[in-house]
Structure formats: structure tokens, C-alpha cells
Amino acid sequence: MSKVLQGESHTQDILHMNLDNDSSRKRNWGLLVTGIVGGTLVVLYAVATPFITPALRKICLPFVPATSTQIENVLKMLQYRSGSLVDLGSGDGRIVIAAAKEGFKAVGYELNPWLVWYSRYRAWREGMHHNAKFYISDLWKVSFSQYTNVVVFGVPQMMPQLEKKLEEELDHNARVVACRFPFPHWMPDHTTGEGIDVVWAYDSKAFKGNEKTLSETVQKMHPL
Ligand SMILES: C[S@@+](CC[C@H](N)C(=O)[O-])C[C@H]1O[C@@H](n2cnc3c(N)ncnc32)[C@H](O)[C@@H]1O
Numbered sequence: 001m002s003k004v005l006q007g008e009s010h011t012q013d014i015l016h017m018n019l020d021n022d023s024s025r026k027r028n029w030g031l032l033v034t035g036i037v038g039g040t041l042v043v044l045y046a047v048a049t050p051f052i053t054p055a056l057r058k059i060c061l062p063f064v065p066a067t068s069t070q071i072e073n074v075l076k077m078l079q080y081r082s083g084s085l086v087d088l089g090s091g092d093g094r095i096v097i098a099a100a101k102e103g104f105k106a107v108g109y110e111l112n113p114w115l116v117w118y119s120r121y122r123a124w125r126e127g128m129h130h131n132a133k134f135y136i137s138d139l140w141k142v143s144f145s146q147y148t149n150v151v152v153f154g155v156p157q158m159m160p161q162l163e164k165k166l167e168e169e170l171d172h173n174a175r176v177v178a179c180r181f182p183f184p185h186w187m188p189d190h191t192t193g194e195g196i197d198v199v200w201a202y203d204s205k206a207f208k209g210n211e212k213t214l215s216e217t218v219q220k221m222h223p224l
Helices: 002-056 068-077 094-101 113-125 156-169 204-221
Strands: 084-088 105-110 132-136 149-152 175-179 190-192 199-203
Touching (some): 068 094, 068 175, 068 190, 068 199, 084 094, 094 113, 094 132, 094 149, 105 113, 113 132, 156 204
Parallel strands (some): 084 149
Antiparallel strands (some): 175 199
């Protein structure tokens, strides 16, 4: 009788152990699935946020890459030019890398770190990393005074403010190329392309000259 009872309790122990194993296996699976889902969400958030936040800024400048015709037009406007070049909001680096291939010491400033890392990788893959550099920076917080060639593919809302900034910072021998949207007050000396590929080129002598004429005019009106 006692042997029968002992046998029953042994069977019950085994049953309990099996149930415990089952539930701990389920708990482990649950933890693994939660980890995978949680990790995926964190990665998605980290990747997507830099692409979404520009839309929440006062001036919304989203990532829209230049077309290859647009790039050809930019380079056409910079024919016979050399030296340093900067792309304001360099995206995936295509304009900077194309300019580096033409012999420019090209630099891109870009707010989105993923795009900057990708641009660096592209430059390295194409053997252009010595002449194509990329920085994670807000274009409004950088001075462009050291650059003699400036490229921007902006949005209409930012052009008046950028016009003022470049007028103050650029030297007399600089050239500015605007893609798709022109500057509101400057007179371009050349323009090329059609539709979304149109670009405008401005010689800083023209807008720096305007500045001088304006101050001369003010002096003439109010002599000391
Ligand atoms: C219209 S895309 C042009 C990309 C590139 N220049 C091209 O033509 O392919 C504008 C880029 O500016 C970046 N951007 C937006 N606000 C910025 C800021 N304040 N400073 C630097 N880059 C900015 C965006 O992330 C985006 O990649």
C-alpha cells in the first residue's frame, strides 16, 4: 500500500517538474519575443526619427535627393571653378561626391546622422573620401566664409534667411548654385535646366556689390 502511495507521489513530482519546465520554456520564449519586438521598435525609432524631425522644424527641409540631371546642371554651373565647395544639407552625399570627382575639395553639412554616415561610406566606396568630407551639423550654426563654391537644394521658406546669411559670410570670389528654388532677391548670372532640374548660379560679386552700393547710397543720403 505504502509502495503504491510512494509511486503516485513520484508520478506527481514528475508531472509537476514537466509543467514547471513547460512554463519556464514559455516564459523564456515570451522574453525573447518581447526583446525582439522591443529591439526592433527601438531601432525603427532611432532610424526614422532623424528623417521625421525636419518636418517638425520651423523651416521644414526634408530629404529629397537631387536627380542626376540636377547634379549635371550644378556641375555645369561650376565649370572652370575650383577650390572648396560646400553642399548645405548634403543628404546622401551625391552632390559632394560628384563635385569631389570633378576635383573640388568638397564638404557636406547635414543634420541627419544616418545620411552623414551613409555619405561617408559612399565616398569611401567610390575612393573619394580624401576630397569628400561630411559633418553632422545644423547649417544655420555653421559659417561658410571659407568656401568659394556653395550649393544648396533648399525650400522656398528658407531662401530669404539663407540669402542674408551667405551675403554676410561669403567672400567676393564665391559662387552660389541654388537647385529647384532660387534666391528671392539676387540676380542669377546663369540658369540652366527645366522643371524640377532647374538650377540658378549667382556670383557673389553681384550681391556683395549690391551691399556696397546700398551702403554707399546710405552714406550719400546721410553724409557724416
Ligand atoms: C532637399 S535635401 C537635399 C539633399 C542633397 N543636397 C541633394 O541635393 O541630394 C535637404 C537636406 O537637408 C537636410 N537638412 C534639413 N535641415 C537641415 C539643417 N538645419 N542643417 C543641415 N541639414 C539639414 C535634410 O536632412 C536633407 O537631407
